[in-house]
Amino acid sequence: MNTAFLRAAALSALVLSTAARADEPQTTAWRILADLTTEIGPRLPGSPREAAARDWAVARLSALGLANVRSEAFPIQGWVRGEETARLTAPYPQALHITALGNSAPTPAGGISGELVYFPSFQALQAAPDGALKGKIAFIDHAMRANQDGSGYGPYGQARRQGPSVAAAKGAVAVVIRSIGTDHVRNPHTGVTNFAKGAAAIPAGAVSNPDADLIARVARSGKPMQLALTLTGKPQANLPSGNVIAEVPGRDPSLPAILLGCHLDSWDLGTGAIDDASGCAIITDAALRLRAQGQPLRTVRLLWAGSEELGGFGGQAYAAAHADQPHALAMESDFGADRVWRVRFRLAEANRPLADRVAAALAPLGIVRGNTVANGGTDVEPMIERQKLAVIDLDQDGTRYFDLHHTPDDTLDKVDPVQLEQNVQAWTAVLGIVANEPGPLGGL
Numbered sequence: 001m002n003t004a005f006l007r008a009a010a011l012s013a014l015v016l017s018t019a020a021r022a023d024e025p026q027t028t029a030w031r032i033l034a035d036l037t038t039e040i041g042p043r044l045p046g047s048p049r050e051a052a053a054r055d056w057a058v059a060r061l062s063a064l065g066l067a068n069v070r071s072e073a074f075p076i077q078g079w080v081r082g083e084e085t086a087r088l089t090a091p092y093p094q095a096l097h098i099t100a101l102g103n104s105a106p107t108p109a110g111g112i113s114g115e116l117v118y119f120p121s122f123q124a125l126q127a128a129p130d131g132a133l134k135g136k137i138a139f140i141d142h143a144m145r146a147n148q149d150g151s152g153y154g155p156y157g158q159a160r161r162q163g164p165s166v167a168a169a170k171g172a173v174a175v176v177i178r179s180i181g182t183d184h185v186r187n188p189h190t191g192v193t194n195f196a197k198g199a200a201a202i203p204a205g206a207v208s209n210p211d212a213d214l215i216a217r218v219a220r221s222g223k224p225m226q227l228a229l230t231l232t233g234k235p236q237a238n239l240p241s242g243n244v245i246a247e248v249p250g251r252d253p254s255l256p257a258i259l260l261g262c263h264l265d266s267w268d269l270g271t272g273a274i275d276d277a278s279g280c281a282i283i284t285d286a287a288l289r290l291r292a293q294g295q296p297l298r299t300v301r302l303l304w305a306g307s308e309e310l311g312g313f314g315g316q317a318y319a320a321a322h323a324d325q326p327h328a329l330a331m332e333s334d335f336g337a338d339r340v341w342r343v344r345f346r347l348a349e350a351n352r353p354l355a356d357r358v359a360a361a362l363a364p365l366g367i368v369r370g371n372t373v374a375n376g377g378t379d380v381e382p383m384i385e386r387q388k389l390a391v392i393d394l395d396q397d398g399t400r401y402f403d404l405h406h407t408p409d410d411t412l413d414k415v416d417p418v419q420l421e422q423n424v425q426a427w428t429a430v431l432g433i434v435a436n437e438p439g440p441l442g443g444l
C-alpha cells in the first residue's frame with residue numbers, strides 16, 4: 001500500500017510538472033519565479049550571484065512600473081561553501097551524502113576522522129555530560145514528520161540551529177545531523193547553524209534522511225562507528241549584501257504604509273524556487289493587481305530582503321534603516337507556493353471588524369480563520385517588533401515544503417501554477433482591504 005501510494009504521488013507530480021512546461025502561465029508571479037530561477041538561479045547570501053539577483057530585481061521591478069525601486073546595501077558576516085564528503089569507515093565502510101551547514105567551520109583540507117557518537121535527539125545531546133564528546137564527532141538524530149502547518153520545524157530544527165554549538169561545548173570536534181527534512185530521497189538539506197558566543201565553531205554537516213537511517217541502524221547494533229569527514233566551507237567576513245525595495249504609492253502619503261516581505265537570497269544547492277522566489281513573486285503580483293484596481297489609499301512597500309538564510313540580516317538592516325518611517329501593517333510570504341489554507345491576525349481589538357472583513361473575503365478561496373496570533377516572518381519581524389505593527393499571516397500548506405526546503409530539489413518544477421495563482425488571489429484580496437483602510441491599524 002505504501003509503495004502504491006508513493007507511485008501514485010510520483011505520477012501526479014510528473015503530470016503536474018509536464019503540464020507546467022507545456023502550458024506556462026503568463027502571470028506576473030509565474031514570470032518572476034521562472035525568470036529569477038532560470039536567469040539567476042542559486043543566490044547565496046553575500047555571493048556574486050546574490051548581487052546579480054539584486055540587479056535583476058531592480059531591473060524587473062522597474063520594468064513592471066513600480067515606484068521608488070532601489071537597492072540598499074549592507075555588509076554581512078558570510079559563509080562560502082567548500083568541498084564536502086563523509087564516509088563511515090567502521091564498522092561498515094559506506095559513503096554518505098552530506099552537505100555543510102552555513103557557519104560551519106572548515107576541517108583541514110585532508111579531513112578529520114573520529115568516533116561517531118549517536119544521539120537520538122537534540123535533548124539527548126543536551127543531557128550528555130560535559131567533556132563526554134572530547135575528540136569525537138556527534139551525530140544528532142530527530143523525528144520530524146511532515147504536517148500542514150510546518151510546526152515540526154521549530155522544535156526539531158533545534159538539532160541544526162543549536163546542536164553544533166551544544167556539541168562543541170561538550171568537546172566534539174565535528175557534528176553531523178539528520179537533515180531537517182521530511183523526504184526519503186538521498187538529498188541532504190543545508191541551512192544555517194549558530195555557535196553561541198564563546199563556543200568554538202566546529203565543522204557541521206547534514207546527511208540525507210536515508211543516510212541518517214543507515215547511521216541509526218548501525219548505532220542500534222552497538223558496534224562503535226568511525227567517520228571520515230571533509231567539510232571545507234568556511235565563514236567569510238564583510239561580504240556585500242543588500243535589500244531591494246519597491247512601492248505602489250498610496251493616495252495619502254501621510255498614512256503609515258503596508259509592508260510586504262519576501263527574501264531574494266537562497267541556499268545554493270537548488271535554485272531557490274520555493275524558498276523564496278515564490279514569495280517575492282506572490283507579493284509583487286498581488287501589489288500590481290491592487291494597483292490595477294485603482295491607486296490604493298496607503299502606500300504598499302515591497303521588501304525583497306537579502307541574506308535571510310544566514311540570519312535574517314536583510315530584515316534587521318531594513319528595520320534599522322527605516323526606523324523613522326511609520327508603518328501600519330506587515331505581511332510576509334516565505335513558505336513555498338502551495339495553497340493558502342488559513343489566515344491569522346495580530347490586530348488591535350479596535351481592528352476586529354477589519355479582520356472579519358478580511359476573513360470573509362478569503363473564505364471563497366477555501367481559506368479558514370485561525371485563532372492563534374500571526375507572527376509575520378523573519379524579514380518583517382524586526383520592524384513589527386520596533387513599531388508594534390499589525391500583522392496578517394496567510395498560512396500556506398506546508399505538507400511537502402520540508403521535502404524540498406534547502407535541497408538541490410528546490411527548483412521551478414516543484415511549483416504548481418494553480419496553487420501559486422491561489423496565493424496571488426488571496427494576497428490581492430487582503431491588500432484590497434488593508435491598503436484602503438482609512439482608520440488606524442494597530443498590532444498587539
Ligand SMILES: [Zn+2]
Nearest residue numbers: 263275276334
Ligand atoms: Zn525562506
